[in-house]
Amino acid sequence: MRFIKFTPLLLTFFLLAACSADPEAADHYAKREEVNVNIEAPESIEAGSAPKIDVKLTQDGKSLEQEATVNFLIWKDENKADAEEIPASLDADGTYLLEYTFPSDGVYFVKADVTVDNIHLMPTKQIRVGELTQEEIEKIKQEQEQKKQDDSGSHHHH
């Protein structure tokens, strides 16, 4: 009869005993070649100036030696349809320069379209030029508020 006492214990053990996924398990399966991309821009940009903005490509922590095709797309606010396309110039191994003069103050988006072999990267960075109007600040505040809600409101799906 002593068995009966252990039954709930055994039951809990079996129901809870779950192995866990190994974070390194991906090493056993097909891997993709990785190239890291970073758009680098100065902290503050004035309208009418040509700031040093570049794209840095790295692989395994080192500058990418292989040549890539890099194009920039630049637009202001929501006017993505009117984006200006500017080809990048190669500066050094893995570094591509944007030569562009921001015409006026405001919120700009700089998208770098990078192709290396069959790898296609397309990061977009928000760049603020000059002083923002109260309206623009409010808008950014709202967007961030929205993001915060999204972050806490829903969970990650696999």
Add this chain to the structure above:
Amino acid sequence: MEAQKEPSVSKKKQQKRRSLYQSVWRWHFYAGLIIMPFLIILAITGGVYLFKPQIEAALYKDYYEVTPQTTVTTPSEQINTVEAVNPNAAVTSYRPSDSPDRSAEVGITEDGKAFTVYVDPYENVILGKLEDSYKLVNVFEKIHGELLMGTVGDRIVEWAACWALILIITGVYLGWPKMKGKSKIRGVLVPRLNKGKKLRARDLHVVPAFWISLGLLFLILTGLPWSGLWGNNFQILTTNAGVGYPPSVWVGDAPASDVKTKEIADVPWSAENLPVPVSTNQQYTQLSVDDVVSIAEEEGVKPGYNIMIPQTQDGVFTLSAFPPKARDEVTMHIDQYTGAVLADYRYDNYNTLGKVIAYGITIHKGTEFGIWNQIIGLLVCIGIVGIAVSGFILWLSRKPEGKLGSPKAPSDKVMKGVIVLMIILGIIFPLVGISIIVVWLFDRFVIPRVPALKRFFNA
């Protein structure tokens, strides 16, 4: 027990065999009686679920069908329309149209409930909105997978499926032909309909059960890998060992988007009441769904996939397709800031066991081999209901008044063989192990102590 006057060696042997037969009969009976209702539920709901494509195409015709035109709107325009109509919803997924006359689907969550919104990609108008958990076929799937009872239901289904294995094993032992020669086939492969009522009742259970159990065995073995306890652990073991699905296809985490912490961590989307850092210039924005669709095209992923939109800072766009045929499956994770393909898992990237499970699942669901797959699946489902019912009738036809009609309990010695088999199954399937312990305790300690039960169970 009869014929005990001259206990010759062969008589003893015969008696022993008869006892073993009885003990197996008892277990077949216990298992059958307990899981019969579950098997019937699983067979009926599964039989309906097999025809999901046809049922949904008929039910949601108005939401699915669109008239092809020359100009198509972009996915982000369609998503904007859905957001405008459902301002409080979070968009969680987008499924591009997979043929010119099929609508696109936008998945949203609102008040914790998931909905699918169907959009005409040409006109950019909403055709309809359905709550996912109330879709008819999803309800059948929910019953089939967890009896509408969440985790508890999932465990019950898993447990019933494991016990069905015991039924098949014990059933094969019980039905194994005892006669030699030609008559072997009759009563196992072919029923004997004109040899009296009792034999007919037996054969109407045993003969179909023999044929159906092949299909049932297949459904159990292919169904178990997606069960919540055994299946989940099995998947984790095979994924970790590098022999199954790659991580994140079934178990394991997807890779994370590179959030470039030094730049984004300063941005106060997690801090409260901080002034907008107007001087902090650099913030990556999330890729648009249009870009993700173009990446899918570049990567050669055929339409029919679903894009899961990241809901956290380090989440990824997950592109997944589980089409009718296993070899077309895709799970692809895309960095939400750079568009980099972080992982690309196609059927070809599954390891051997993963491929086997994948085929098992598509055949189980009746999609792998088209209409014939569905028809054979349906026949097996009907057969399962049939053998459950005929088993019950067989028991009724043999059951004496006021008793369950189980054979007398044999000695422990004879039960050894059966016990070993039970222990092995109990170790492989912990839920079976637990219930075997419970039934054994009942069989061993409760029944002998309660005279009424003892009479009832014929112990």
